[in-house]
Amino acid sequence: MKRKKQEKPLRSPLRFPGSKSKVLKKFEKYLAVEHTEYREPFVGGGAIFFGKQIAKYNWLNDKDINIKSFLKTVRDNPNYLCEMVRKIKPSVELWQYYRTQEISNSDLIRAFRFLFFNRTNYSGIYNANPIGGLKQLSDWKIDCRWNADMLCKRILECSKKLRNANITSLDFSDVITAPGENVLLMVDPPYYEKGSRLYPVSMSPNEHQHLAELLRDTNHNFFLTIDDCPEVREMYNWANFIPQNWYYTVNSKKKDNVGKELFITNINI
Ligand SMILES: C[S@@+](CC[C@H](N)C(=O)[O-])C[C@H]1O[C@@H](n2cnc3c(N)ncnc32)[C@H](O)[C@@H]1O
Known part of the structure; x- marks a missing residue:
C-alpha cells in the first residue's frame, strides 16, 4: 500500500x-x-x-475576532501581511500609535495590528506592555522578536496550509x-x-x-x-x-x- x-x-x-x-x-x-x-x-x-x-x-x-482576522488574512492575503512586516520597524512611538488607533472593521488592518502587538509585547500578550517597557531600559528591545524574513517565511508557508480551512x-x-x-x-x-x-x-x-x-x-x-x-x-x-x-x-x-x-x-x- x-x-x-x-x-x-x-x-x-x-x-x-x-x-x-x-x-x-x-x-x-x-x-x-x-x-x-x-x-x-x-x-x-x-x-x-x-x-x-x-x-x-x-x-x-x-x-477572539482578532484571531479570525489574522488567520483569514494569512490564508487570503499573505503578501499584504509580508509587505507590511517588511515596511515597518517597531518602535515605542509606533506601538503607541497602534494602541490609540480606533478598532477597524477591516480584517487586513486588524490582522496586522494583532501581529504587531503579538510580536512586540511582553510574552505575546495582547494587552501587555512592549518588550523592554515604555522607556526601553532593558537589554531586550521592542523589535527583538521582529525578524521580517522569518515572519514572512512562516506567513507564506502557513498560508498554503490554511488554503481549505474553515475559519470562524x-x-x-x-x-x-x-x-x-x-x-x-x-x-x-x-x-x-x-x-x-x-x-x-x-x-x-x-x-x-x-x-x-x-x-x-x-x-x-x-x-x-x-x-x-x-x-x-x-x-x-x-x-x-x-x-x-x-x-x-x-x-x-x-x-x-x-x-x-x-x-x-x-x-x-
Ligand atoms: C489556550 S489558548 C489556545 C492556544 C493554542 N492551542 C496554541 O497552541 O496557540 C485558548 C484560546 O481560547 C479562546 N477562547 C476563549 N473563550 C472562548 C470561547 N468561549 N469560545 C472559543 N474560543 C475561546 C481564546 O481567545 C484563546 O485564544
Whole structure:
C-alpha cells in the first residue's frame, strides 16, 4: 500500500501564551488518530494545527475576532501581511500609535495590528506592555522578536496550509455540537486558573463547566489539554485523567511556572 507523504510541521507566525508548540510531541499519538475532519474550537496561535498533518476538512475557531482576522488574512492575503512586516520597524512611538488607533472593521488592518502587538509585547500578550517597557531600559528591545524574513517565511508557508480551512469566530459550543463524520476535536481552552490574565477572551467557571458537559456528551473523538487543579478534576470526574508535567510557556524559564496539565480524552489508544 502506498504511504501518504508526511508534511513538514510548520511554525505559527504568532507567539502565544499557553502555546503548545514546545509540547506537541506529547500528544502526537492522539493527533495521529485517523480522522476526516479536524476541529479546533480554541485555535489561538494555531501551533497545533500548523504542527500536525493536514486533514481533509479543517475547522479553526476562536472567539477572539482578532484571531479570525489574522488567520483569514494569512490564508487570503499573505503578501499584504509580508509587505507590511517588511515596511515597518517597531518602535515605542509606533506601538503607541497602534494602541490609540480606533478598532477597524477591516480584517487586513486588524490582522496586522494583532501581529504587531503579538510580536512586540511582553510574552505575546495582547494587552501587555512592549518588550523592554515604555522607556526601553532593558537589554531586550521592542523589535527583538521582529525578524521580517522569518515572519514572512512562516506567513507564506502557513498560508498554503490554511488554503481549505474553515475559519470562524464562534463560541466553542457551536464547534463541538456541530454534526460531522469521523471528527477529531482538539480542545485547548484558556487555563482555568490563569486564563483571564493571558487572553483578551477568557472563560468563566460556568463556561468551563459547560465545556466539560459538552465533552462528556459528544460523539466526536476529542482530546483536551487543561491545567490540573481541583476544580477541573471535579468537573471532569466522569473522565480518565492522564496527568502531565511541563513548564508553562509564559515565563517558561521561571521555576514558579512549573505547570501541571491534564490530558482528557475519549480516544482509546
Ligand atoms: C489556550 S489558548 C489556545 C492556544 C493554542 N492551542 C496554541 O497552541 O496557540 C485558548 C484560546 O481560547 C479562546 N477562547 C476563549 N473563550 C472562548 C470561547 N468561549 N469560545 C472559543 N474560543 C475561546 C481564546 O481567545 C484563546 O485564544
